[in-house]
Every structure is written in structure tokens, then in C-alpha cells.
Amino acid sequence: MRCVFCGGPLRSGTVTFSYDDEEAYVLVEHVPADVCAHCGEKVYSPAVADMLMEIAQKKTEPVKMLHIPVYDFTQAKRA
Structure with a gap:
């Protein structure tokens, strides 16, 4: 399979998926995906995409919580 964006080769692997629902960020670790070796684009199977949607809609319990600064x-001070 080739990347639909750059034509690079896709390789099977696992990634961390992130989602912003305007109230909080959701991170999902160890997600199976095909990843473009050139541009990094991620492609998920329909079954994985369905599960990611369920997780993003908070239909499952998280395995851990993180405190992230x-x-x-635009407000950062220069050294």
C-alpha cells in the first residue's frame, strides 16, 4: 500500500492517537496503524477507527490520567 498524500510506502506499527474535544485532550497509546515512511501520515483500519471513536466519546474508562503543563x-517570554 502507498500513502495517499505523498505516495510513500506504508509500514505497519503502533502509534499514539490524540484527540481534542474542546474540553479535554484524549490520548490513546499502542494504536495499530499503517504509517507512511516518508511523511508520517497514519492510516487506521475501519475497526480501529470505530474503536477510537468509542474511546473519544468516552465510552470506555481510561487506564491512567496525566497532568500536562x-x-x-503567544504569551511565552523570550530568554
């Missing part, structure tokens, strides 16, 4: 680039 957030910075605003």
Missing part, C-alpha cells in the same frame, strides 16, 4: 506560544 500547557503553554501559550
